[in-house]
Amino acid sequence: MPxxxxxxxxxxxxxxxxxxxxxxxxxxxxREPLEExxxxxxxxxxxxxxxxxxxxxxxxxxxxxxAAVEHxxxxxxxxxxxxxFRGGAPLxxxxxxxxxxxxxxxxxxxxxxxxxxxxxMRTQPSGGAIVNIASTFxxxxxxxxxxxxxxxxxxxxxxxxxxxxxxxxxxxxxxxVSPGAVDTPMSLQPGETDADRSARARATLPLGRVTTTxxxxxxxxxxxxxxxxxxVGTDLVVDSGATA
Numbered sequence: 021m022p023x024x025x026x027x028x029x030x031x032x033x034x035x036x037x038x039x040x041x042x043x044x045x046x047x048x049x050x051r052e053p054l055e056e057x058x059x060x061x062x063x064x065x066x067x068x069x070x071x072x073x074x075x076x077x078x079x080x081x082x083x084x085x086x087a088a089v090e091h092x093x094x095x096x097x098x099x100x101x102x103x104x105f106r107g108g109a110p111l112x113x114x115x116x117x118x119x120x121x122x123x124x125x126x127x128x129x130x131x132x133x134x135x136x137x138x139x140x141m142r143t144q145p146s147g148g149a150i151v152n153i154a155s156t157f158x159x160x161x162x163x164x165x166x167x168x169x170x171x172x173x174x175x176x177x178x179x180x181x182x183x184x185x186x187x188x189x190x191x192x193x194x195x196x197v198s199p200g201a202v203d204t205p206m207s208l209q210p211g212e213t214d215a216d217r218s219a220r221a222r223a224t225l226p227l228g229r230v231t232t233t234x235x236x237x238x239x240x241x242x243x244x245x246x247x248x249x250x251x252v253g254t255d256l257v258v259d260s261g262a263t264a
Contacts (some may be wrong), residue, residue, distance in 0.1 A: 025216040036067040037230045042074040067092070071187045075102040075129030080137070087155060090134075094144055097244045098137040100130050101153045103173075103185070105206060107156040111167040119168050126172035133182055138192055145189025149244045153236075154179045154255060156200040160263045174200075184253030193252055199260025201230040226261030 039061075041054045054070045061068035071087050073080035089093045104125045106118035130152055141148030157166050158173030177196055184194040201207040201221065207230060208217055222229045240257045242248055257263055 023234045025087045029097060036092040038069045038084065039073045040070055040073040040084040042072060068252055075133055078132050081132045081136045082157060085140050089140060095137060095140045096148050097149045099240055100133045102129050103153065105169050107169050110163045111263050114168055120234040122168055122172050122179045127175045130176050130179060136185055142190045150194045151240045151243050152176050152196040154196045154198040154258045156198050159255060160198060160257060180255065181253040188252050195253065197236060197243065197252055198255050198257045199231055199236050200262045202236060203230050203232050229260060231258055231260050
């Protein structure tokens with residue numbers, strides 16, 4: 021969740037950043053890597069603030085937005101990237117707990133974040149830009165064992181478009197990025213190593229490799245920047261050609 025843009029001429033890559041994630045012992049979603057992210061931004065010459073927040077709790081999200089405004093003066097860009105996957109088995113074998121966990125984070129979390137961000141941005145003369153992270157699983161493709169996850173990510177795509185129409189006249193641009201397989205642990209199949217995934221990607225993906233996190237970030241930066249000033253309600257697929 022970037023707090024505000026950087027100085028003139030340096031674009032969004034000069035943004036002051038508020039990084040928010042829940043304080044729970046899950047890889048990638050605990051306090052230590054959150055603080056490491058903030059420290060790496062500051063080490064590169066930027067400004068950053070680490071905030072713990074559970075996206076499924078409205079009060080936490082509202083507090084994170086308030087922290088961004090308090091520390092940096094405004095909320096110009098927001099990126100909603102929280103997501104969980106609970107699957108691998110047919111839908112009939114999915115537990116209610118796993119269903120509600122995915123729905124709570126992937127859909128309700130995006131709704132609560134959007135609502136808090138929009139309420140702040142509509143008070144700002146310059147409005148703002150929001151990018152939601154959806155997935156190719158959902159609106160673009162389906163896969164056995166991922167029906168519930170795909171349903172939640174399809175909801176993110178539709179929610180993005182609906183919110184974009186609701187708020188563009190208030191100066192708030194809302195778009196989504198739908199990554200395919202990305203070079204993160206989430207794209208590894210059970211028991212698969214990085215080398216195994218690379219071999220699978222060479223055989224199955226048109227590009228011959230999975231997408232890098234830097235490539236997803238570049239897509240987000242574009243949609244959030246003034247270069248995409250007339251891009252409203254789009255769902256940009258970044259998937260190594262998997263859904264071409």
